[in-house]
Structure formats: C-alpha cells, structure tokens
Amino acid sequence: MTRIGWTIARVALLLALIYEGQASAQRKVTISGHITDNDSGETLIGAGILEGVSGTGAVTNNFGYYSLTLRAGEYDFQYSYVGYKDDVRHIALLRDTVINVALVSGETLASSKVVASKDAGIQSTYLGALDVPIAQIKNTPVLFGEADVLKVLQMMPGVQGGNEGFSGIYVRGGGPDENLILLDGVPIYNVDHMLGIFSVFQPEAVKKVTLYKGSFPARYGGRVSSIVDIRTNDGNMKETHGTASIGMISDKLHLEGPIIKDKLSYSVSARGMHTILYSPIIKLLLKDSYANYYFYDLNGKVTWRLSDRDRFYFGTYHGRDRFVYKADDEDEGTEIIGDQTTNYKYNSRTEIGILWGNTVGSARWNHIFNSKLFSNTTLSYNRYKMAMSAGEKETEIENGVKSTNRYLLDYRSGIRDLSLRSDFDFNPSPTHLVKFGAEYTWHTFIPERMSAVDREIQGQEVQIDTTFHFTDPKKVHKGHELSLYAEDDLSLGEHVTINPGFRLSMFNTDGRTYWSLQPRVSAKVSAGNGLSFKAGYARMAQYVHLLSSAQISLPVDLWVPITKDIKPVTSDQFSAGVYYDKIKGWEFSLEGYLKKMDNILEYKDGTSMLGTSDGWENRVEMGEGMARGIELLVQKTAGKTTGWFAYTLAKSDRIFPDGSINNGERFPYKYDRRHSIDISVDHRFNKTWGIDGAWSFATGGTTTVPVRQVAVLHPDGYIVDAQYVDHRNNFRIPPSHRLNLGASYHKERRRGESVWNLSVYNVYNQMNPNFVFMDYGPDYDKNGNRIGTSLKMKKITILPILPSISWTRNF
C-alpha cells in the first residue's frame, strides 16, 4: 500500500471511529435486569437504579424487574432499596445490557433516594398511593399480638376502621366491598377471620403491601374506593429458612428455601387457631354439647427461574373459618296418668355448622421480550364459599312406638372466578414508562341458595317429608368481565410528570352488557427544595357488591353481581395534594379529595339477608354517595425511630332518591367519621430490644336508634306499639380511642434468632363501643310503683385491655 493509501486508510478509520463514537453517543441503549436480596435471592419490589449525573432512574416492578434507557456511554449506576446498602456500579453502556444486582441488607432502615417515578409514595405520580413497609406491619402492636396487614392499613389517612378492633377497611367514604384486595394479583373476596377480628393475610408470607386510594393506576380496576396490592415472598433461592410462632390465638409456621439453588424455590406458610388442636379435648370435656370455632390459612408459592428471560410462579392460598355446635339432650322415664302408664325415651341432637373461606390458585409467567418490554401473564382461579346448616333431630319412643322428627336448614352462597390477565411494561425511553394489558374474568355467582328439609315419621308412617326451596336451587349468575388498559408515566422535563391512562371494561350478565370507559390522570409538579404538588382524577367501575346488614363481617354477607337491573357502581374522584420531603428521613403530605359514587347498593329499610322469595335484588336499592376529606400524613421513614402521624378530616353520606331508604333523604354513612388521628412509633434500641406504640382516635360512626315510641295502625284495626325511627344512621356513636404498646426482645441463636413479643392492646382500657342499642325498661319510684319507662343508651365493648405474648423462632 502506498503512503497515500495508508494515509487514506488511517483517515477513514479515524472518521469511522469518530462516527462510531458519535453514533454510539447518540444511540439509546437499555440497561435492565432484576434486583434481588443478596441473601435470599428474593426479588425486591420498588428498588431503584439511579444515574447520578443526569438524575435519571427507574424502579423495579412487582417482579423485581427494572429497565432504564439512556444514551450509550459510561455511567455510574446507584442501586438502592430501603433497608439495604447501596450498590454503585460503573458500567460502560454501549449496547443493551442485562445487569442483575443483589443488594446486601443494611443494619438500619436507611432512607433511600430514588429519583425515578415509583408506583407509590411521595415520589410517585399517583396520589393517595402508599407503600406500607412489611417491617412496620410486623412491629405495629395490634390485637392479641397478631400482626395484621389490614389493621395497619386502618392507621393510614383516609382509611377508616369499621367496628372497633375489627379489620374491615373503609376508604375515603367507601364500603368494605369497594376495596380490591389482591393477593399476588388475584382478588380475595373474604378477607376476614373471626367475624373480622383478623384478616386472612399472614405477614410472614407477605413481601409488599401497597395501598391506592386516589388517582388509581389504569392497570387496576373493578372496585371504586381502593386497591390493596399484596405481594407474597417468592421463596429463598439460596438456603432454607423458616419461622415458627406461637401466639395467643394462633400458631404459625413459615418455610422457604431452594428446591434447585438459584433456579427453583418454594415458600409455604400455615396459620391456625389453637382450637383446631384442642378440638378433641373440647369434645371430651363437653359431653352433651360441643362448640368450636377455628380458622386457618395456608399459603404456598413455587418460583421457577427458567432463564434470565422467563420466570414462572405458582401460588395458592386456602383459608377457612369454621364454627360447629352440637348439643345432645335425652330423657327417659315412665309417666303415669290415671291408670295409663307410658314408658318413654327421648333424645335429640341439634347441630349448627358454618363454614366460609377462599381458595385461590394462580400460575404466572414473566417473560422479557427484550430489554424494553416485560410481560406478566397470569391464569388464576378464585373461589369463595359459604355454607351454613342448622339441623335438629328428635327421636321419641313411647311404649315401643318410635317417632322421629328431623329438620335441616341449608343456606349457602359462593363465587367462582376464572381469570386470565396479561400485563406489559414498556420502557421506550427514560421519559416514558408505558403499561398496558388486558384481563378477562369468568364469574360465577351463587348469591344465595336456601333450602330446608322437614321430615316427621311416626311409627312406620311418614307424616311429613318436605323440601322447601326458598330460592331457585339452580339459579346462578354468570358474568363475563373484560378489561383493556393503558397508561404512560410520562416525564415532561425535570419537574413535571404526568400519568394519563384509561381503562375500558365490559361486563356481560343476564343478557345485558355494560361498558365503562374509565379515564385516569394524575400529574406531579416538583417545585424544588423537596416541595411537590399533585392532582388527579380517576373514574372507577365495580361489578360486584357485598350486601351486609350488620356492623361486623358476617359469613352471611352476600357477594352479589350486577344484573340486568342492578347497575355497576361507578365513582368519580378528584384529588389534589402538596408534598414535602426535603428533611432527610421525613415525608409530609397533605391531600384532599372529592368522590362521588353512583349505583351503590344498600338494603332497603327493614330488610336483610333473609328476605323475599323473589331474591336479593328486590331487597336492595341503588343510590348515590358522596365523600370528601383532607388527609395529613407525616412519616419518619429512616433511622432507629420510624413511624407516622396521620390525621383525616372526612365526611361521607348516602342518598337513595326513590324513597325506599330513609324516605329518600340524604343520611350519613355508617362509618362517617369526621376526625381520625393515628400515631404509630417503632423504635429499635439495638439488635436486641425494640418498642412500638400505636394510638388511634376516631370520631364515632353512626347507627340507627329509635327516637320515640309510637302507635302503629295495623290494617286489621289493631293498634300496636313500635319504636319509631326518624332517619337512618341518626345517632353518632361516641368516639373511640386506644393505645397499643408492644416490646420485642430478639436473641441471636446459633441458627437464626428467637423473638419474644409482649404487647398490650388498649392499654388504658378504654371502653370503646362495638355496638350500641337502646334499652327500654319499666321505671319504678322508690316505693316500687311503676312511673314510666326508662330509656338508656347502652354500648357493648368487646375489646377491653388485652395483653398478649408471642414467641417466634426464625431459623
């Protein structure tokens, strides 16, 4: 080659390199991967990756996957997660790159600064979205020392507890059925044990709890008031660990570990009331009568990391409450009347049984198409079942002639859902995070099925053998629900993010199809110095209702679908807020909302779960609800002392214009509580000792009491006395407040640790009302003359001061 030739070649090569360099500098490449816990291999949800110079970042999704697109170049990436040590990596990012990072657990709850838009919290674009750290769920002292997901949620602003001490949640003026509670993405219908004293979720099996109550992400739908997204542990991929716990009410066992290291893992949890084990003893002690109640929960999950691109999850949950009662009675003897002698032998058995609970199964497939597109496909089966039977059998033998009388009442309801769902995360650029997907659910509802058998046999002769069907035994409601959604978390410059989205859903039942287009939008403006503002709007639709007529969660509360006559519930919610997080380890938020609900269902006046033969549809009425409020939340998220202060000012009411409820006049909602204050503090002195305290105050809800005695004219001409009620929910129950305290002692063992937890519920024994009622009785003067009727309002307190102790062994 000539000298000129060499020169041309060198120039060409230089130009090529310059071009290549410019091209690579302008070309966008994506870094993606999973962020896991170093010790267990457990994926971390909401962990962040931050490029410090540009301030660009991303967070992991519900499966620990992240994706961040940048111009090609060399970067220092900071991987971080609350409670973990940061991991900084210098990476020359010239092409799409997969980096899986395992973070090492830190000793204290250090704060983590993630610039990327998270799904929840102050940094999220969404309003009213809160992550509840699982550590705080485990540490917050609650009833009987049983850590409870829903009871900690009750302490969040905008979330009202139902009956004092029970686990129902009422979010921003909505009812208990208006919360979509997802266990690994699968809705759970019955979330209560023991009439609502405990929830069905075992904290040991739970990895992440996120509450949405404001501007809902478009990927969620089906309820109008809140979404509670609960994610469970995948199972330790490295080594086997477990937890055994003995408490006042229940015992728990949790095991997780690898089946094939770093490939296949399992996680199983079991919880059951002691009374399951004591059942034989109870039977022995109570010879003539036997009563027992117990509940249990079983969680299981298998995670299979087939490759970097494909992961499979198989999960199941099965929980039951069961109440049984049996009573035997017998009598034997001789009866002589005149000259007639009768030898008789009589025995009877009364049996009552109630069983209710959920069974859930799911199979999930994560697939990474490329570094920008992630998919999750879920096939799930969900069943809720309630069966109640009450029977009596009497046998009488008189002078050798046997007669039997048998009566059996059977009442049941249930739901079966079969669902297929696909969700996609698409990261086309650092300024976009697009989520889209579709879901189909095949619902089968059996709202109520009630029958009774009455059989009477005297000697050889059958007197009665009748089966009553109060409802059509073959009637089921089928529903087909289809939803499509898309949303984009869009960054408009450095200070503004906006999340527009929509959800289009269709529900077909009884030959009628309902369509609902649900626009969702939320926006966040960062004003600098840790100050930001958000505003949002969300429309939601709901196709199932829970019909409840009592103040506690009862198994006979009916889940019913919409029908051709019962329309879907819809809500329109506007919310806005101001947020501040400049002070390290502290977060402040103040949000306001206005929510209007349409087609909410209530039992008509004077009706309940047992009603007319033409079914529940004729016992309910559709109406409107309005809720508004202001919520203040101050959180300390880092350091040895963590916790929060929450205050809610709220108002919620209902109106049923057709006049079937409260004469068509507006009335306060049952759980309309004007003021709520919750303070939760968790302090770790050292590795050994920690204390926790939680104080709650809430204005009382409302209930209906008679305001006077009145004469009632019956059409047959008789006049009778009755209690006169002027309005529904006409009485404000006194406020309730209580302090719960707990202390935990951790002792390191050769393998794992043991934890003693002492907690006291309602430390100062406040007699908070669970039920109130009007008590009428004769009133006498001091001479014993009746001078009228005394009238007293009485309250029943179920949960006075209750100390408890539990022992947990982690290994």
Place this chain on the structure above:
Amino acid sequence: MRKHLIITILIAALGFVACENTIRYEYDPSDGKITILGKLSTTDSKHSIFLSMSYPDRIDSLPGATVECFVNGSRSLAKAIPAGYTEELVNWQTGETVLVPNRFPYTQYEFEANFKPGDKVRIEASKGNLNAWAELTVPQPGTIMSVDTATVVKSFVYQDFDGAESYEQEYVEFTLRLRDVQGEDNYYSMNGNLTQVTILTSVGEGENRVDTEGPYWLSYETFHDMILEDGYSSGMGEIFEDMVPVNSTHCFSDKLFKDTEATVRFYIPSYYFKNYFYYIYDADRIEINSFLRISMRSFDRSFYNYLRAINNMDTYGYDVSPIIEPTMLPSNVNGGKGIVSVAAESIVDLEFEPRVYYRDDIDFPVY
C-alpha cells in the same frame, strides 16, 4: 328454629367477652308529639281517628283533644269515645293491685263525614299548643269487576316415602277481575271482612239463639299471585313464618297491570266458613250464615309505603334490631306522627249458602 338463629349465636359468642355500659343519651321525656292514626274510607259515613302522644320513652293516650275534619273546607268536629277498659297492674313490692282506666295508649275520636273521590280532606288534631294535621286527596277507586268462588283443595307438595300426598287443605278460592284507575300510579289493598250470623237451636228450649260475629278482617293466602303478593313471598309454612316477609297487609301496586285489567286469586281456608266447633256444646243445630265483604281500597303512596313498612315489622318485629336495617315508618302528618288515609273502595258483598250442622252428626273431639 327461629329467625337469625345463627347470627344470634355468633353475636352471643362475642357477647361472652363483652362488657356493657350505659352511655350518655340525652332526651327530653316531655318532647311529645301528637300521633294521628286514621283509616277512613268513602264507604263509611262514621269514621274513627285514634290520637296518642308519642314520647321518646312512652306512648300516652290523648283525651281532651280537638279533632276536626275538613272536607273541601267544610268542617266536622269529632267527639272522643270513652275508654271502655281497665287494666289491673300489680305493685311488685307491695303486691297491691291498682286499676288503670285505659290500657290502650290512644284515645278514639269519632266524627261523621262523607268522602268522595277527588275531595280534599284535612284532619287536624290539637290540644294546648300542640297541633298536627294531615292533608290528602281522596283517590279514584279501582274496580272489582267480578268475583268467582270455588272450593279447592291445595296439596302442598308434601310427599311421603310412598309418593302419596301427606297433607291437604281445603280453601275457598276467590278469583277477581280488577280494573286499574287510568293514567296514574295507583296503590291498593285487597281486604276480606267476614261477618257470621250463627243460629243456634237446642231441642227443648223453644227458641233460637242468634250469635253475630264480625265483621273481622281475614288474612288470606295468595299462592304465588304476582299482583297480590307485590314482590313478597307466598307463605312458606309455619316454621319459616318469621324468616321470610309476607304481604301481611295485603297491599299492592298497579305496576303489573297499569291502566288495564287483571285477574287475581286469593284463598281463604274453608274452616273460616264452617266454624261450628265453637258452638258444639251449645246447641243441637248450628246454622252458620257467612257474609264476606271484599273491598279493594285505593289510597295514596304514603299509606302504601306505610303498609309495606308494617309488612316488614310483622316479620322482623316492631323493635329496632342491630342486625336488620330498621324500618322507617312513613308519616303524612305534619307537626306530628302517624298516618291518615282516606280510601276509595270498590266493594263486593258475598253471601254464602248457610251451612247447617247437627250435633248428633258431629264427631266430638276427645280431650
């Protein structure tokens, strides 16, 4: 088995650990309101109004009140009917018995007036500074176009192991053709009032004794008549009577036969018409003459709602229960409580063939 047994047990289970306390509830025991109850009709010229005082803790009668009825502005004044009963109350400490003059917590007032459809009626009651009134317009009557009767035997699907029916009941079936009032929402009730004149003859005494009973209001069965049941269930048998609400007040709306005609059926057990056992020891010959007045009463929406509220109360009780959403009693009385209706009636009077029974032919029940 009785209603809500299961729920009661569950709540009782909670009650084992519960504490009960009195909480502050302030009420004014002197906060009385006049309650006016009146079920008037276009058929009668003599009407009764029942007044009482409703207090938070009691009901008192209301003697000495002024009750006035205005029909299109014309006034009738009511007079009180003296109490006819006394009640014995026992002092539980001394054992002393005292007589209380009026056991019923209301005072009955009577007045005379004639109403016709379209009339504006105002019932006003006052005493001292208390005043209450109801104003309403007499509705147009629906029409009972025809009535047909038959004796039928109902066999209730009861079957024994051999497939044989084990229980039967004889009824008088009433088939009625009704016509709705045109062009408006109408509310009715179907009523049967039975009067029985029983002629008792005893051998040797020479003369007959005549015993007249009634008229008394009869309850009836409907057996899935969609109009008369008005969305309620048919009776499910005695053991379920307090679990499932039934249309005990016999009210119904015209929503299933609006502006048109309809056929309805109801059933009265036959034993109402051959009630001879009551007289079985009194006479050798018992002749029962039954007169049934079937009336379809037409009234306004507020009284219809009132009757439906009573249906619920008949089933779930007249006291407020913590389990069931309470029944709100509608009222059309201003300044007080209660209900006043003026019904326009369509009436059919039926006279049944006399039923004659001879003592010698009757199988006496053995006790």
